[in-house]
Amino acid sequence: MAITSVKNLKEFSTSNERFEGAHLLCPGCAHSMIVRELMNCTDDNLVIATNTGCLEVSTAVYPYTSWDTSWIHIGFENAATAASGAEAMYKARKRKGTLKDPDASVKFVAFGGDGSTYDIGFQWLSGAVERGHDFTYICLDNENYANTGGQRSSSTPIGATTSTAQAGRVSYGKKEKKKDMVAIMAAHGAPYVAQLAPNKWKIMAQGFQKALETKGPCFINTVSACTTEWKFDPKDTIHLTDLATDSLMFPVYEIINGHELNILYRPKTIVPVEEYLNAQGRYKHLFKPENKHVIEEIKKGITETWEMLQRREEARV
Amino acid sequence: MRGAAATEKRGMRELGAEKLVGWDEVTHGVVINSFEGDAANIASLTSEERIYSDFNSYTATVASWRVVKPVYNRDICIDCQNCWVWCPDTSIISRDKQMLGIDYDHCKGCGVCVEVCPTNPKSLLMFIEAEENDSALSQWPEKKKKEKE
Ligand code: SF4
Ligand code: SF4
Numbered sequence: 265m266a267i268t269s270v271k272n273l274k275e276f277s278t279s280n281e282r283f284e285g286a287h288l289l290c291p292g293c294a295h296s297m298i299v300r301e302l303m304n305c306t307d308d309n310l311v312i313a314t315n316t317g318c319l320e321v322s323t324a325v326y327p328y329t330s331w332d333t334s335w336i337h338i339g340f341e342n343a344a345t346a347a348s349g350a351e352a353m354y355k356a357r358k359r360k361g362t363l364k365d366p367d368a369s370v371k372f373v374a375f376g377g378d379g380s381t382y383d384i385g386f387q388w389l390s391g392a393v394e395r396g397h398d399f400t401y402i403c404l405d406n407e408n409y410a411n412t413g414g415q416r417s418s419s420t421p422i423g424a425t426t427s428t429a430q431a432g433r434v435s436y437g438k439k440e441k442k443k444d445m446v447a448i449m450a451a452h453g454a455p456y457v458a459q460l461a462p463n464k465w466k467i468m469a470q471g472f473q474k475a476l477e478t479k480g481p482c483f484i485n486t487v488s489a490c491t492t493e494w495k496f497d498p499k500d501t502i503h504l505t506d507l508a509t510d511s512l513m514f515p516v517y518e519i520i521n522g523h524e525l526n527i528l529y530r531p532k533t534i535v536p537v538e539e540y541l542n543a544q545g546r547y548k549h550l551f552k553p554e555n556k557h558v559i560e561e562i563k564k565g566i567t568e569t570w571e572m573l574q575r576r577e578e579a580r581v
Numbered sequence: 582m583r584g585a586a587a588t589e590k591r592g593m594r595e596l597g598a599e600k601l602v603g604w605d606e607v608t609h610g611v612v613i614n615s616f617e618g619d620a621a622n623i624a625s626l627t628s629e630e631r632i633y634s635d636f637n638s639y640t641a642t643v644a645s646w647r648v649v650k651p652v653y654n655r656d657i658c659i660d661c662q663n664c665w666v667w668c669p670d671t672s673i674i675s676r677d678k679q680m681l682g683i684d685y686d687h688c689k690g691c692g693v694c695v696e697v698c699p700t701n702p703k704s705l706l707m708f709i710e711a712e713e714n715d716s717a718l719s720q721w722p723e724k725k726k727k728e729k730e
Contacts (some may be wrong), residue, residue, distance in 0.1 A: 270679050271663040274678040285671040285687025286638040292691035307624040327653040328638040332623050429704050499692030502667055
């Protein structure tokens with residue numbers, strides 16, 4: 265495969281853009297940072313399927329497309345299905361010798377939000393990974409259904425207020441914990457699974473390249489800060505993502521073949537999670553005295569996850 | 582010249598319905614081409630070398646979204662490319678490892694580039710949209726001294 269050098273930013277910046285501007289994502293949206301980096305980190309021909317969500321509605325508003333590659337829009341649940349179908353067809357045509365350019369290097373990628381990945385498209389994704397298609401599924405995880413008005417998804421963390429799990433006099437927002445999608449996908453035995461973040465651009469680009477190079481189904485969960493629903497100033501997208509990775513709210517790690525876990529980023533100093541929570545409107549209510557226990561619960565969750573990840577890294581299980 | 586074909590179309594249109602075929606006249610399963618002609622080697626061509634089709638959002642503009650805009654000061658920039666990698670709107674123009682400037686047709690004025698710029702003073706600063714760039718550059722702040730802790 266033709267890899268773009270990501271040794272340093274200067275070299276990476278010589279790659280040609282394949283995700284065009286004048287899409288309609290909100291100013292400061294992390295979705296486009298992530299998608300653009302995926303497309304810039306390789307020269308291969310890409311076949312990309314995107315299911316319904318912010319990314320799809322904002323990049324293909326008729327008569328415009330922002331995609332400089334083959335791109336399919338598909339229903340809310342089917343990004344993995346479309347990508348695996350295209351990949352199966354490509355393999356069949358290669359075998360029959362009916363491809364126009366049989367030597368071209370082609371990669372299949374699917375993008376979905378957390379609504380489609382964690383909830384609506386979950387069984388389709390599971391099926392595609394179980395069938396072992398050679399594709400990479402990237403979840404743009406902004407922890408809610410941002411495209412339809414900020415409803416809770418099974419990725420929304422405990423304590424966040426959403427339009428369907430609102431904080432108020434009796435409720436502190438969502439009561440359930442975030443689903444551990446990375447572990448679930450690793451349990452499928454997928455050859456490469458990771459959780460990456462756009463503030464760590466190099467780790468993210470290297471992770472994308474690993475996934476594209478790996479034969480078989482790969483899954484990557486990316487942290488995508490949402491200025492509109494998380495409620496922060498658009499200029500702070502990267503700063504907020506720094507707080508997310510450095511407070512260990514979003515640990516950055518990979519799992520190879522379902523058991524080799526590597527932590528890819530260890531913050532020098534761990535930022536108190538209050539700083540991350542306090543920087544967003546969706547957690548403001550947690551700082552009322554009656555909600556203190558939710559912050560304690562979030563902290564406990566972070567410590568347990570970090571402990572678990574370190575143990576798994578050591579034990580290789 | 583191929584380059585001219587791409588530049589000619591830059592930011593011609595505000596996003597909206599144009600003279601192109603309307604959605605109702607389009608049959609199911611429509612294919613929209615991002616480029617004119619063969620696009621097999623697109624990844625090896627710069628924007629100037631490509632022939633964008635009228636369907637590519639590269640030919641459209643979202644400049645009217647902005648109330649504030651980033652202004653770029655070449656004299657201080659160290660070409661680190663932080664602004665390039667994190668701009669969510671493909672609006673930092675870099676060629677041959679050099680930052681060349683801002684693409685005002687596609688920039689939405691989010692301010693991310695200013696936040697991630699590491700120089701002192703910053704090489705990118707936000708100004709109100711109506712400010713002329715020359716006048717913005719003449720007001721550039723001095724190097725900030727490290728504050729004593
Ligand atoms: S203000 Fe935002 S959109 Fe404009 S160039 Fe800077 S980062 Fe890009
Ligand atoms: S972030 Fe600042 S110093 Fe770095 S390339 Fe951009 S303008 Fe120049």
